[in-house]
Amino acid sequence: xxxxxxxxxxxxxxxxxxxxxxxxxxxxxxxxxxxxxxxxxxxxxxxxxxxxxxxxxxxxxxxxxx
Amino acid sequence: xxxxxxxxxxxxxxxxxxxxxxxxxxxxxxxxxxxxxxxxxxxxxxxxxxxxxxxxxxxxxxxxxx
Amino acid sequence: xxxxxxxxxxxxxxxxxxxxxxxxxxxxxxxxxxxxxxxxxxxxxxxxxxxxxxxxxxxxxxxxxx
Amino acid sequence: xxxxxxxxxxxxxxxxxxxxxxxxxxxxxxxxxxxxxxxxxxxxxxxxxxxxxxxxxxxxxxxxxx
Amino acid sequence: xxxxxxxxxxxxxxxxxxxxxxxxxxxxxxxxxxxxxxxxxxxxxxxxxxxxxxxxxxxxxxxxxx
Amino acid sequence: xxxxxxxxxxxxxxxxxxxxxxxxxxxxxxxxxxxxxxxxxxxxxxxxxxxxxxxxxxxxxxxxxx
Numbered sequence: 001x002x003x004x005x006x007x008x009x010x011x012x013x014x015x016x017x018x019x020x021x022x023x024x025x026x027x028x029x030x031x032x033x034x035x036x037x038x039x040x041x042x043x044x045x046x047x048x049x050x051x052x053x054x055x056x057x058x059x060x061x062x063x064x065x066x
Numbered sequence: 067x068x069x070x071x072x073x074x075x076x077x078x079x080x081x082x083x084x085x086x087x088x089x090x091x092x093x094x095x096x097x098x099x100x101x102x103x104x105x106x107x108x109x110x111x112x113x114x115x116x117x118x119x120x121x122x123x124x125x126x127x128x129x130x131x132x
Numbered sequence: 133x134x135x136x137x138x139x140x141x142x143x144x145x146x147x148x149x150x151x152x153x154x155x156x157x158x159x160x161x162x163x164x165x166x167x168x169x170x171x172x173x174x175x176x177x178x179x180x181x182x183x184x185x186x187x188x189x190x191x192x193x194x195x196x197x198x
Numbered sequence: 199x200x201x202x203x204x205x206x207x208x209x210x211x212x213x214x215x216x217x218x219x220x221x222x223x224x225x226x227x228x229x230x231x232x233x234x235x236x237x238x239x240x241x242x243x244x245x246x247x248x249x250x251x252x253x254x255x256x257x258x259x260x261x262x263x264x
Numbered sequence: 265x266x267x268x269x270x271x272x273x274x275x276x277x278x279x280x281x282x283x284x285x286x287x288x289x290x291x292x293x294x295x296x297x298x299x300x301x302x303x304x305x306x307x308x309x310x311x312x313x314x315x316x317x318x319x320x321x322x323x324x325x326x327x328x329x330x
Numbered sequence: 331x332x333x334x335x336x337x338x339x340x341x342x343x344x345x346x347x348x349x350x351x352x353x354x355x356x357x358x359x360x361x362x363x364x365x366x367x368x369x370x371x372x373x374x375x376x377x378x379x380x381x382x383x384x385x386x387x388x389x390x391x392x393x394x395x396x
Contacts, residue, residue, distance in 0.1 A: 001273070001316070001318050001323070002271060002272045003173060003270075004271070006267075006293075007241060007266060007268070008293075008297065008299070009265070015126065018116055019119075019127065020296045021119075021292065021293070021296055022119030022124055024295075025289055025292060026121070026122035029270075029272075031288075032281050032288065033272065033281060038120075039120075040119075040121070040122070041119065041135060041173060042118070043073060043113055043118055044113075044118075046117070047241055047242075050213045051242040052239070052240070052241055052265070053217075053219075053220030053221075053224065053239065053240035054239050054240075054265050054303060055236050056220065058213070058216065058217050058220055061217065067141070067184070067191070068138060068139060068140045069333060070136065070157075071136070071137045072135075072136050072161075074161075084256065085248075085256050086164045087160065087164055087165075087251075088254065088256055091136075091160060092251065092254035094153065095138075095140075095153070098149050098152045098156065099140065099149060099153075103253055103254045105186060105252075106251075106252070106253070107250075107251065107252050109250055109251075110245075110250075110251075120133050120171060125133070139373060147324065150314055150322065151317075151321065153317075154317030154321060155317075158320040159320065169320045170318075171318075172319070173316075173317065174317035175271060175311055175316055176311075176315040176316075176317075177311075177315070178315070182345045182349075183348060183373065183374040183375070184371075184372070184373055185349075185351075185352030185353075185370075185371065185372035185374075186368075186369075186371050186372075187367055187370070188353050188356040188357065188370070189353065190349050199389070201305060201337040202334065202335070202336050202337070202355075203334070203335045204333075204359075205332060205334070206332045211363060219358065222361075222362065223334075223355055226354040226355060227338075227351070229354075230351055231338065231347060231351075233338070237303070237305075237384060239265065239267060239303075252369060279380045279388070283383075283387065285383075286386065286387060286388055291386065301385055302385045303384075304383075304384070304385070305383065306382070306383035306384075307337060307377055307382055307383075308382075309377075
């Protein structure tokens with residue numbers, strides 16, 4: 001009965017892409033650990049680029065520099 | 067000083083219902099473990115049904131099939 | 133299909149007390165929001181007092197002062 | 199490669215303030231533990247006051263009483 | 265720069281199995297969303313069965329009944 | 331009443347270093363957002379290097395290669 005939380009920046013992931021993440025990570029837990037998919041939960045959080053930092057700066061600023 | 071995070075799908079929970087969750091889980095921690103309610107924190111996350119998966123598919127798709 | 137994470141300091145909560153938290157918070161979600169208990173997950177994290185801070189100091193130091 | 203999650207109530211924190219949190223906590227991990235800032239991630243969650251509880255009541259109600 | 269947290273019960277997952285989860289979920293984010301694997305983080309939490317609940321009871325009790 | 335979760339690899343951080351993280355991040359929230367330190371919570375998770383991945387491999391393997 002695993003629980004998976006995936007955090008990505010909010011940049012237009014589609015419902016189809018999110019469904020592919022849910023399907024893929026659930027299958028991975030079946031394949032690697034033999035987990036039951038029926039009790040495997042996945043929660044995707046989409047985070048604004050102002051609210052995500054790496055290297056000491058926000059992704060918003062990092063993207064602007066790139 | 068417990069911290070509780072409750073994740074539910076975003077499907078119209080009212081402010082009153084959320085207040086009841088906060089009150090109830092705080093009281094539970096007082097009753098079971100004698101925790102101080104003044105330093106008990108509760109955070110409720112409401113998650114879009116496209117972003118929540120169970121059984122390898124999103125709740126959006128699961129609801130459509132049901 | 134809610135997911136609940138409860139964080140408490142590691143100070144000897146028994147298996148019975150943890151079972152009571154699991155049972156109580158699951159029932160609360162049934163009572164307040166009509167959620168299905170069969171797909172309600174609860175994860176309890178017990179955190180060392182050196183690793184928990186409030187008021188700018190660790191719980192270990194806070195307990196020593198009290 | 200630390201990961202930091204900061205949860206605050208959604209009450210108008212500006213992009214500049216959030217950038218200051220990201221910069222400050224990344225520097226703290228460099229100063230205290232010698233961590234590499236390039237692989238230090240920070241995620242800020244802003245939570246509605248209806249969804250945040252302390253002392254058994256929501257911040258919305260608490261603010262109204264104060 | 266995604267962040268993934270995988271929670272499983274602590275029941276003897278090997279270092280090789282955990283490496284396979286890390287490799288697999290990182291590749292999934294590359295395939296589905298074109299994310300950069302170099303800044304993709306994965307954290308696996310292994311949780312005692314007394315501390316994990318589903319259906320209102322701990323996994324420890326659930327396993328005993330099965 | 332912010333809540334901060336800091337995840338680091340378990341590699342011998344001392345109680346003094348963890349106290350410095352707690353003190354530092356609490357002060358940062360006071361300085362940047364004017365938050366009340368008395369209701370600011372910090373939880374530090376120390377994660378085994380087998381359980382932390384970056385770049386598609388565990389930190390254990392990454393350290394071995396370096």
